[in-house]
Amino acid sequence: xxxxxxxxxxxxxxxxxxxxxxxxxxxxxxxxxxxxxxxxxxxxxxxxxxxxxxxxxxxxxxxxxxxxxxxxxxxxxxxxxxxxxxxxxxxxxxxxxxxxxxxxxxxxxxxxxxxxxxxxxxxxxxxxxxxxxxxxxxxxxxxxxxxxxxxxxxxxxxxxxxxxxxxxxxxxxxxxxxxxxxxxxxxxxxxxxxxxxxxxxxxxxxxxxxxxxxxxxxxxxxxxxxxxxxxxxxxxxxxxxxxxxxxxxxxxxxxxxxxxxxxxxxxxxxxxxxxx
Amino acid sequence: xxxxxxxxxxxxxxxxxxxxxxxxxxxxxxxxxxxxxxxxxxxxxxxxxxxxxxxxxxxxxxxxxxxxxxxxxxxxxxxxxxxxxxxxxxxxxxxxxxxxxxxxxxxxxxxxxxxxxxxxxxxxxxxxxxxxxxxxxxxxxxxxxxxxxxxxxxxxxxxxxxxxxxxxxxxxxxxxxxxxxxxxxxxxxxxxxxxxxxxxxxxxxxxxxxxxxxxxxxxxxxxxxxxxxxxxxxxxxxxxxxxxxxxxxxxxxxxxxxxxxxxxxxxxxxxxxx
Ligand SMILES: Nc1ncnc2c1ncn2[C@@H]1O[C@H](COP(=O)(O)OP(=O)(O)OP(=O)(O)O)[C@@H](O)[C@H]1O
Ligand SMILES: [Mg+2]
Numbered sequence: 116x117x118x119x120x121x122x123x124x125x126x127x128x129x130x131x132x133x134x135x136x137x138x139x140x141x142x143x144x145x146x147x148x149x150x151x152x153x154x155x156x157x158x159x160x161x162x163x164x165x166x167x168x169x170x171x172x173x174x175x176x177x178x179x180x181x182x183x184x185x186x187x188x189x190x191x192x193x194x195x196x197x198x199x200x201x202x203x204x205x206x207x208x209x210x211x212x213x214x215x216x217x218x219x220x221x222x223x224x225x226x227x228x229x230x231x232x233x234x235x236x237x238x239x240x241x242x243x244x245x246x247x248x249x250x251x252x253x254x255x256x257x258x259x260x261x262x263x264x265x266x267x268x269x270x271x272x273x274x275x276x277x278x279x280x281x282x283x284x285x286x287x288x289x290x291x292x293x294x295x296x297x298x299x300x301x302x303x304x305x306x307x308x309x310x311x312x313x314x315x316x317x318x319x320x321x322x323x324x325x326x327x328x329x330x331x332x333x334x335x336x337x338x339x340x341x342x343x344x345x346x347x348x349x350x351x352x353x354x355x356x357x358x359x360x361x362x363x364x365x366x367x368x369x370x371x372x373x374x375x376x377x378x379x380x381x382x383x384x385x386x387x388x389x390x391x
Numbered sequence: 392x393x394x395x396x397x398x399x400x401x402x403x404x405x406x407x408x409x410x411x412x413x414x415x416x417x418x419x420x421x422x423x424x425x426x427x428x429x430x431x432x433x434x435x436x437x438x439x440x441x442x443x444x445x446x447x448x449x450x451x452x453x454x455x456x457x458x459x460x461x462x463x464x465x466x467x468x469x470x471x472x473x474x475x476x477x478x479x480x481x482x483x484x485x486x487x488x489x490x491x492x493x494x495x496x497x498x499x500x501x502x503x504x505x506x507x508x509x510x511x512x513x514x515x516x517x518x519x520x521x522x523x524x525x526x527x528x529x530x531x532x533x534x535x536x537x538x539x540x541x542x543x544x545x546x547x548x549x550x551x552x553x554x555x556x557x558x559x560x561x562x563x564x565x566x567x568x569x570x571x572x573x574x575x576x577x578x579x580x581x582x583x584x585x586x587x588x589x590x591x592x593x594x595x596x597x598x599x600x601x602x603x604x605x606x607x608x609x610x611x612x613x614x615x616x617x618x619x620x621x622x623x624x625x626x627x628x629x630x631x632x633x634x635x636x637x638x639x640x641x642x643x644x645x646x647x648x649x650x651x652x653x654x655x656x657x658x659x660x661x662x663x664x665x
Contacts, residue, residue: 286503294518
């Protein structure tokens with residue numbers, strides 16, 4: 116109760132006198148926090164008054180305590196690193212394959228005719244449905260999770276890269292031809308930058324799928340990582356750790372999105388839509 | 392269908408008075424203008440015969456305007472001239488000023504500037520220099536070309552930060568930075584407002600005088616044609632229906648009575664081809 120009150124009232128205070136003491140903390144920074152902070156305050160209020168049972172949903176304070184104890188033992192840090200490593204590896208492998216396929220199929224009619232139909236067919240299979248098969252193939256080792264995450268990430272990146280390349284302005288391509296650009300220059304100066312906004316859409320979509328796949332595959336077949344931590348805690352009825360894992364997933368997801376946005380804003384600074 | 396051959400004005404040395412600053416050296420390499428020779432040029436798209444035998448000679452350094460109704464094949468002709476499409480009949484050749492057959496280093500400016508939005512203005516102009524050129528040299532030349540179109544101070548901006556007229560000037564700088572022997576313009580001012588159009592006409596007339604390339608301009612605006620060109624060609628039904636010389640010296644005034652008379656003649660010719 117005390118903690119929640121404190122957080123809430125401090126936010127209000129900052130809003131009131133932001134000009135003298137927090138010159139850079141404007142409305143834009145404070146407004147997005149209002150809803151989550153209020154929700155947490157209500158949640159804490161519900162738990163403290165006994166309205167929400169601890170066995171169903173631990174209070175924010177309990178989750179914070181779980182955070183401290185898990186962090187102190189070093190388990191949490193380890194699990195986060197393991198999960199983040201898996202996520203990144205999957206993104207790298209699946210993203211690279213999807214990107215290359217998207218570029219090649221966008222540029223080459225022959226390659227497109229050869230592979231696009233097949234890719235579109237595979238795409239319609241929910242990749243998580245492959246879990247039983249993947250466990251049979253790879254056991255529950257790292258390969259299984261890498262395979263699933265890569266597969267999940269591949270398609271959004273492929274589709275959006277392909278779409279981006281196909282929609283590059285014809286007039287600009289013709290301009291490149293008039294000015295004698297080589298195939299490589301045409302790719303580097305016209306096709307790739309033209310497809311980039313669409314590729315970023317694919318990337319951000321892929322990030323979501325990446326976390327989803329990882330959580331599912333870690334809860335089913337893993338001996339470390341956040342999904343394992345949550346699933347393990349469930350067996351011991353440690354709801355606070357389960358909720359802690361969820362919160363950390365949310366934070367990691369947000370972090371990935373923020374990084375992608377930054378990257379986007381930085382590489383697309385030419386685009387009026389990204390200019391401040 | 393007269394064909395006056397009249398004196399080109401001597402290429403004026405770059406006078407600092409018109410620009411208000413000393414001209415950068417890098418851009419002062421002169422142009423090797425080419426002459427164009429078309430013999431019975433035809434173009435068909437499937438069953439649609441767009442050009443039905445064009446015979447046309449354009450001297451090196453001449454400014455020719457082409458007018459005609461929408462869809463009569465003006466753009467098609469221009470695309471043949473710069474090698475963007477292949478003609479289906481006849482022959483197109485280029486000669487240098489000594490009468491030797493030459494490769495046409497032709498450039499084209501379209502109604503849309505076609506700038507790369509992800510390159511700043513200077514880099515967009517440098518695209519006009521082609522491949523394999525030293526970076527510093529490319530930049531120097533690009534800046535010099537920008538200076539010619541009065542946009543030296545916009546070199547670092549994104550195209551999206553420019554006005555339509557400024558973008559078209561960047562496109563012009565990009566086309567001219569390699570000093571082409573032939574510059575082809577397909578309604579380059581069609582999307583601009585009347586005032587910007589007039590100042591762009593002055594700009595085009597000036598760079599043409601200074602650099603001496605051969606110019607072929609397609610326009611919907613008969614007065615623009617009469618104002619800029621040595622010679623106006625009317626295209627109708629896939630053939631040249633009128634070839635009119637404009638004998639007046641360049642630097643013509645808007646609203647000149649003799650020019651207005653020629654304009655009338657041209658309009659009549661265009662409307663006659665139904
Ligand atoms: N790539 C193409 N394929 C098929 N037909 C074409 C193609 N390009 C042009 N045409 C046809 O050629 C004819 C002339 O077109 P063109 O673009 O040269 O006209 P234009 O004189 O430039 O017209 P406008 O003044 O409207 O620009 C039109 O009938 C058009 O349909
Ligand atoms: Mg046209």
